[in-house]
Amino acid sequence: MTRMVLSGNSAQAHAARLARVQVISAYPITPQTSIVEKIADLVATGQLKAEYVQVESEHSALQVVVSASGMGARTYTATSSHGLLLMHELVHWASGARDPIVMGVVNRAVGPPWNIGSDHTDTMSQRDTGWIQFYAESNQEVMDTVLQAFRLAEHPDVRLPVMVTEDAFYLSHTLEPVDVPDQEVVDKFLPPREPHAILVPGTAARLGSFTGPDRYVDFRFEVAKAMERVPATLRFVEEEYQKATGRHHGGPVPTYRVDDADAVLITMGTSTTTARTVVDEMRAAGKKVGLAKLRLFRPFPNEEIRALGATVDRLGVADRSYTFGPMGAAATEVSAALYPSSHRPAVTGFYAGIGGRDVTPHVVRRMYESLLSGAAPEVHWEDIEEEVSVDG
Amino acid sequence: MAKLTLPAQELMFSGHSACPGCGAALAMRLLLKGLGPRTVVSVPACCWTVIATPYPTTALGVAMMDNPIEATGASISGIRAALDAMGQKDVTVVGFAGDGGTADIGIQALSGMLERRTNAIYVMYDNEAYMNTGVQRSGETPLGAWTTTTPVEGHEHGKIEAKKDMMAIVLAHHPVYAATLNPSFPEDFERKVEKAKAMTGPRFFHIFAPCSTGWRFDAQKTIAVGRIATDTGVFPLYEVEEGRFHITRKTGTLKPVEEYLHAQGRFRHLTPANIAAVEAQVRASWERLLQYERESLIAPTPAEAPTKPPATRA
Numbered sequence: 001m002t003r004m005v006l007s008g009n010s011a012q013a014h015a016a017r018l019a020r021v022q023v024i025s026a027y028p029i030t031p032q033t034s035i036v037e038k039i040a041d042l043v044a045t046g047q048l049k050a051e052y053v054q055v056e057s058e059h060s061a062l063q064v065v066v067s068a069s070g071m072g073a074r075t076y077t078a079t080s081s082h083g084l085l086l087m088h089e090l091v092h093w094a095s096g097a098r099d100p101i102v103m104g105v106v107n108r109a110v111g112p113p114w115n116i117g118s119d120h121t122d123t124m125s126q127r128d129t130g131w132i133q134f135y136a137e138s139n140q141e142v143m144d145t146v147l148q149a150f151r152l153a154e155h156p157d158v159r160l161p162v163m164v165t166e167d168a169f170y171l172s173h174t175l176e177p178v179d180v181p182d183q184e185v186v187d188k189f190l191p192p193r194e195p196h197a198i199l200v201p202g203t204a205a206r207l208g209s210f211t212g213p214d215r216y217v218d219f220r221f222e223v224a225k226a227m228e229r230v231p232a233t234l235r236f237v238e239e240e241y242q243k244a245t246g247r248h249h250g251g252p253v254p255t256y257r258v259d260d261a262d263a264v265l266i267t268m269g270t271s272t273t274t275a276r277t278v279v280d281e282m283r284a285a286g287k288k289v290g291l292a293k294l295r296l297f298r299p300f301p302n303e304e305i306r307a308l309g310a311t312v313d314r315l316g317v318a319d320r321s322y323t324f325g326p327m328g329a330a331a332t333e334v335s336a337a338l339y340p341s342s343h344r345p346a347v348t349g350f351y352a353g354i355g356g357r358d359v360t361p362h363v364v365r366r367m368y369e370s371l372l373s374g375a376a377p378e379v380h381w382e383d384i385e386e387e388v389s390v391d392g
Numbered sequence: 393m394a395k396l397t398l399p400a401q402e403l404m405f406s407g408h409s410a411c412p413g414c415g416a417a418l419a420m421r422l423l424l425k426g427l428g429p430r431t432v433v434s435v436p437a438c439c440w441t442v443i444a445t446p447y448p449t450t451a452l453g454v455a456m457m458d459n460p461i462e463a464t465g466a467s468i469s470g471i472r473a474a475l476d477a478m479g480q481k482d483v484t485v486v487g488f489a490g491d492g493g494t495a496d497i498g499i500q501a502l503s504g505m506l507e508r509r510t511n512a513i514y515v516m517y518d519n520e521a522y523m524n525t526g527v528q529r530s531g532e533t534p535l536g537a538w539t540t541t542t543p544v545e546g547h548e549h550g551k552i553e554a555k556k557d558m559m560a561i562v563l564a565h566h567p568v569y570a571a572t573l574n575p576s577f578p579e580d581f582e583r584k585v586e587k588a589k590a591m592t593g594p595r596f597f598h599i600f601a602p603c604s605t606g607w608r609f610d611a612q613k614t615i616a617v618g619r620i621a622t623d624t625g626v627f628p629l630y631e632v633e634e635g636r637f638h639i640t641r642k643t644g645t646l647k648p649v650e651e652y653l654h655a656q657g658r659f660r661h662l663t664p665a666n667i668a669a670v671e672a673q674v675r676a677s678w679e680r681l682l683q684y685e686r687e688s689l690i691a692p693t694p695a696e697a698p699t700k701p702p703a704t705r706a
Contacts, residue, residue, distance in 0.1 A: 022474065022477035022478070023470065023473045023474055023477050025466075025469075025470065025473075050477065051473035051474075051476050051477045053469050053470065053473050053508070054508060055466060055469070055504055055508070056500060056501070056503065056504035056507070057500060057501075057504070059462070059463065059466070059501075060463060060465070060466035060469075060500070060501050060504055061466075063459060063460070063463035063466035063467050063470060063501070064466050064467075064469050064470035064473065065470060066459075066467070066470065067434065067457060067459065067466070067467040067468070067469075067470030067471045067474070068470040068471065068473050068474035068477070069470075069474075070457055070470075070471075070474075071432070071457075071470075071471055071474035071475060071478070072474060072478060073473070073474035073477050073478060075474075089460050090460065090463070093459075093460060199432065199455045199457060200455060201430050201431070201432055201454075201455055201475070201480060201483040202429050202430050202454075202455070203455060204450055204452060204453045204454065204455070205450070205455050205456070206444065206447070206450045206452070206455075206456045206457075206458070207455075207456075207457045207458065208456075208457055208458020208459070209444075209446065209447040209448075209450075209458060210441055210442065210446050210447065210458075211446055211447045212446065215446075215447060
C-alpha cells in the first residue's frame with residue numbers, strides 16, 4: 001500500500017490503472033478532463049498497458065467501450081454533465097448488451113445557463129438506464145469504489161455497467177491523502193475478466209440482434225433480475241475488498257449516529273462529510289440527529305431505507321438536483337421505498353447544493369432544525385434564501 | 393460466356409429476410425466471400441439489422457455486433473481496440489452501414505474512425521434512401537429521385553438536391569484504400585475486397601446496392617440496373633490507393649443516362665429537361681474522375697501532405 005495525495009480525478013485514473021483496464025476511450029469535458037489527461041500520462045509512460053482510443057465525441061467514447069466490452073475486454077471511460085447526456089443512447093445500450101463497463105462521472109450542472117459546478121442532474125437523468133450507480137464522498141471512496149465496481153460489474157450474477165460518481169471540484173479537483181493498494185493486492189482481488197462467451201471471431205454469433213414482443217421482455221426481465229442480485233453481490237465484493245485492503249465503506253447506505261435519533265438526514269456525495277460534523281455538533285448540544293448516506297442509488301437500496309425508516313419519525317432527504325417529480329429524485333425514491341412499511345416516517349425533500357452552491361454547516365443545521373421542529377414542509381429549496389419571482 | 397472466378401465459401405446463408413432482388417444482400421454475400429470467416433461485422437440500425445434475422449437466429453457465418461445508427465465508426469474502433477488488447481491479430485474488422493447511417497447521421501463517427509487510423513474496413517452500402525424505414529430521402533438520394541419525403545405531387549418533383557459525394561469526403565481523410573464496388577461486377581468487387589483485406593489501416597468501400605422496393609424496378613432486374621448504373625457513369629467503378637485514382641471499368645463511351653433512369657419508377661416523372669440536367673451532372677463527374685486519374689499519377693495526394701499519417705492506430 002502506498003499513501004498518495006490524489007484528486008478524485010487522479011483516484012479514478014489510478015484505479016483504472018490498478019484494474020488493468022484493456023480499452024479506454026474518453027472525450028474531454030470540464031471537470032472530468034484531468035482524468036483523461038492522467039490516463040494519457042499513465043499510458044504514455046507505460047504504467048498502464050491499454051488501448052487508449054481518443055474519439056471525436058462522448059457518444060463515440062461510450063460506443064468504443066461498448067463494442068470493446070462486447071468483444072470481451074475490460075473497459076473504462078469517464079465523462080460529466082453534457083457529455084453524459086450526449087452518451088444517453090449508448091448508456092441504455094451498454095446495460096442492454098450486458099457490458100460490464102465502469103464509467104467515472106464527475107457530477108456537474110447541466111446548461112443553460114452554463115455552469116461547471118457540482119450537481120447531480122446529469123447522473124440522475126440516467127437513473128433508469130440499467131446502470132449501477134455509486135455516489136462517492138471522498139477520494140479514498142472513489143478509488144475503492146472504482147475497483148469494487150469492476151468486480152461487481154463482471155460478476156456472473158450481475159454483468160451490468162457501473163457509474164462511480166464524484167462531486168465536481170469538491171472531489172474532482174481537491175487533493176486528499178488516499179491509500180492506494182498495491183498492484184498484487186488488486187490483481188488478487190480483481191483477476192482478469194473471463195473471456196466473453198458470445199462474440200468470438202470465427203464463429204457465427206450476434207450480439208444485439210432484434211426481437212419482437214415475444215422475446216424482448218425476457219431480456220428486460222434478465223436485466224431486472226441481475227439488478228436485484230446487486231445488493232447481495234455488493235456485500236460479497238465489499239467483504240472481499242476488506243479482506244484485501246482492510247477498508248469497507250459500509251454497504252449501500254452507511255449510517256451515522258442514527259440510534260435513538262429524532263430526525264435523520266439522508267445525503268449523497270460530499271455534503272455527507274459536512275453533515276457528519278453537524279451531527280456531532282448537534283448531538284453535543286443534546287439534539288438527537290443522525291445521518292445516512294445514499295452510497296448506492298441504483299439499484300435503489302429499498303431494504304436499507306426501510307430498516308432506517310422503521311427507527312425514526314422524521315426523515316429529510318437532500319437532493320443535489322431538481323427532477324420535476326413530486327420531490328427530488330432521492331426523496332421521491334425514499335418515499336416510495338417507505339410507502340409499503342407499516343411505520344412510515346414523515347419525509348421532507350430538501351434541494352441543497354444545486355449547481356455547485358455550497359452545502360455549508362449552516363444549511364445542514366437548518367435542515368435538521370426544520371425536521372426537529374415537527375413542521376418541516378414536504379419540499380424546500382435550501383439554496384434559496386427567500387422566494388424571488390423571476391418576473392421581479 | 394466466361395466462368396466467374398469467385399471464392400466458393402459462403403458466409404451468408406439462405407433464410408435471410410431481405411426483399412427479393414436486394415442489392416444489399418448481394419453486397420454482404422460478396423463481401424464475406426472475400427473476407428472469410430475470421431471477420432467481425434458491426435452493423436447499425438439499417439436494412440441489415442432485419443436481413444440478418446431475429447434472435448436467436450443469424451443469417452451470417454461470422455460474428456456480428458449491432459450498434460446504434462450513428463456509431464458504426466466508433467464501434468469498429470472499439471472492436472479493433474479490444475482485439476489488439478487481447479492479442480488477436482488475424483481478424484478483419486468491418487463496419488457495414490447504410491447510406492443514411494454513414495453519410496447523414498453517422499458521418500461524425502466515420503470521420504473520427506478515419507482520422508484516428510482505425511485498422512478496419514468501413515462499408516457504406518448505398519441504396520440511396522432510408523429504405524428500412526420505408527424510403528425516406530437521405531443525403532445519398534440522387535437528384536430528381538422520388539422518395540416518400542421527396543414526393544412527386546403538387547409543386548414537388550422529387551429530390552431537388554444532388555447526392556453527397558462520400559468518396560470525396562472520405563478521401564479528404566487520406567485512408568490507405570477507398571473504392572467503389574458494385575455487385576453487378578462481382579470479379580471487380582472481389583478483387584477490391586481481397587486487396588483491401590491484405591492492407592492495414594482505415595479502408596472504405598462505397599458499395600452500390602440497388603433496391604427494387606424503393607427504386608421501383610422489377611426484383612429480377614437488380615443486376616441489370618447495377619450494370620447500367622456503372623456503364624452510364626452514374627456509379628463509376630474506381631479505387632484510390634495511396635492517393636492514386638484508378639478507374640477499374642472503362643467501356644470507351646458512356647451510355648445515355650436515360651437508360652438508367654428509365655429502368656426505375658423513382659425517376660418516372662423526370663422531364664427531358666430534368667434528364668438532360670442529370671446527364672450533364674453525370675458527364676461532368678466522369679470527366680472530373682478521368683482528370684483525377686491522370687493527375688494523381690503525377691502527384692498523388694498523400695505525397696504532398698506535410699506529414700504522412702501512420703498507417704494504423706487502434
